[in-house]
Amino acid sequence: MPSARAGRILVAALAGAGLLVSGCARPSVGSDRDDPTKPVTLKFWHGWAERGEVKAVNDSIARFEKAHPNIKVETIGNVTDETMNQALRAGGSDAPDVVSSFTTNNVGQYCSSGMWADLDPFLKKSGVDKKKVFPKTLLDYTQFRGRQCALPLLADAFGLYYNKDAFRKAGIDRPPRTMSEFARDAVKLTRRDKDGSYRRVGFMPSFRLYQNSPDRMFAQWGPTYFDAKGKAALAKDPRSKDFFRTQLKLINAQGGYGPLEKFRTMFGDEMSSQNAFLTQKVAMHMDGEWRGRMLKEAKAPFHWDTAPLPVPDDQADTYGRGYLNGTVIGIAHSSMHQNAAWELVKFLTTDTDEVVSFANAIHNVPSTFGALNSPKLDADPTFRAFLDIAKNPHSSAPPPSNNGGQYITALQDFSYEVEAGRVPDLDKGLRTLDAQIDADNLQSEN
Template identity: 75%
Template sequence: MFSPKRAGGGIAAALVLLLAAGCANPGVGSDRDDPTKPVTLRFWHGWSATGEVKAIDDSIRRFEELHPNIHVKAIGNVSDETTNQALRAGGEDAPDVVSSFTTNNVGQYCDSGMWTDLDPFMQKTGLDKHKVFPKTLLEYSSYEGKQCALPLLADAYGMYYNKDAFEEAGIARPPRTMSELVRDAKKLTKRTADGGYERVGFMPNFRMYQNSPDRLFAQWGPTYFDGKGKSRLAAEKTVPEFFRTTDALMKAQGGYASLEKFRTTFGDEMSSQNAFLTGKLAMHMDGEWRGLMLDEAKAEFRWGTAPLPVPDDRPETYGRGFLTGTVVGIAHSSRHQNAAWELVKFLTSDTKQVVRFANAIHNVPSTNAALKSPGLDADRSFRTFLDIARNPYSTALPPSTNGGSYLVSLRDFAYNVEAGKVPDLRAGLRALDAQIDADTLQSKS
């Protein structure tokens, strides 16, 4: 799952991983082990918060009860960079089972061979991945036909909105189209006497919290790469539409400079001074975890959730959203791959386990059966995100062998666009495509 407190490090970790992946020479493990024999597996994961660690430890305890011959030694709070270094080094202390919060890196995991192909294990044990997992989640856990990872809970992005502010502004429901978003954001924005802000309707600026440009851009359903893996953002007709919309949002609420100045007054995303929690934002893009945090913080206003708006000419896609999540796989260097598969299979495909884990850390379940399970703790606000995860128009980022490098390039480009530093958008996009393609070539050298 994607935990917000790890958001800042995800892209940085992707870049470090990118530098190392090009010369990877993963150790050769074994898929000839007997999974019924006594064995100790090393499982490295990134969860670090007390409740999260307890949830994964409880999951391991349940697995060991079903497989008394397999002992799992779990190590948490491990970054992608650390895992990658260990897999490159190999040896007895390297992990057997690995997980990552950064789906952007799946292309590297598969392409480098450091994470083993799971299709033979699924075929051998009769797990039909197309029946078990939603299509979009399978897509972000594979690369060029190689299923080197499986989804382990998911995150869906939608809108949180302040019902009291909506009532005050005379707005009956959350916006469903981008033009409605611009209109409502303007109505909900409250200025101060000195020209500042008391509240912004919807902050579009890309440096704020979860506002990485790719997440809102998902509402257009863009295609990042062509069939040959080359960047095609300059040819993507939705890119200008996307930037026109964010520009309209900024102009309707006072302009980029004023909004950016107000953004710098926001408290830390994970603190009690979060801008939505303190009433500085009337609408806010965020993931499913935010609802639990609002409840725990005892927000002083009524709030609700809804899908993010969609382009005006695609109203049938309303309900869609951006999806990401945790992926888990087996190290190619593991000499206990059949035993490791038993753990991966349990964590990712056992319906009862997936539901219990999702309930424990308030993430979206990652199997079709778990999404429909009556055991799922699905309050009304959380159901919004379950519906987004099920929506056939919802999208995830395409995996690439250059990991998250193309997203870093897109993000930096978007910073310049919103600040008015890109006079010719098409020319800028052509240069962006060239940069992304060069990074891809570099990652393969």
């Protein structure tokens, strides 16, 4: 059945079974004493819903079942984090054994609540050295306060898409590598009609555009969100002010916030044929690795390529870095078949050929060193740029928190005010932002 309908039926079934309940401060207790060689059926819940992605998941499960004939896996897709968490709180035979999520910001909650089992004992028992298997950044966003409750299941890397035809006509021979080059090229690439209205901007800096969430661009600075004691530290880090000042320079160099916002509202939907990069309303664009496949399927009427996003001028040696996040997978603490569940998690996350096959199928970045360096990986040069970003030691992801990344939401709201020119004193504004983040974290812990 269509995955969207499957999701609705799942919610109704859970409600009927009494699983959609709130409260339950402690998760249901499962068992890690099961024999994974005995016949068993596992329930695997995931969020993929697009037909090709669901097929890729099912193909992976088929490969697993062939290698483990005693384990059958029932999959349910298009499951939201909220539905999954409600079922995990309640536990019971209808709850999942293996769970995955697209929301890395929620890992802190999964780990601190205990709803996702600690995977370190399973890794140790299997002889898997996680630091040798997974890139550090991906490990960082799958654990919280020393608890490895999740593992990476493919990743997303964010980089720069650029219109090669527009670059050639503007006399630009390569993508920008520093923020000063970025601003210079953005101005050169901007085109206006005779009445002064925009025909194209070099780069649309608005934090409200598509994937332009401020934390993704901020990754180019290597920011410090929290100090060693867990207190918000954005106001103390000079890179925070430099980030916002650079953003304002980009805005002002291309005509100012008001005109740019007016032009942005004329852009089409991100996932449609009216995407602003596809329709050449922007010459440079920040996006994830999946955009390349979409541009090819849409037969973009111009030549394009990919590169890492620029970095601050005083960090030129870090060029090649980028923002990373991705899908995470774990074992439900309530599962009575945790050893069998681990066999599935281990297969999906550490088997090099499996990770490569899945990455190629859904055009995501693989999440292990072995898969990143595999000759079987998609050789498309426009995809390779994102593989290099994933392997770059300077690439980063926002740290997990105990409240599902509420600090990222606070950063977004603050960033909207900054770009609109409504924060005259950045120092004061950043101190207020830190105080808000600390208050939100304290409330979550109480």
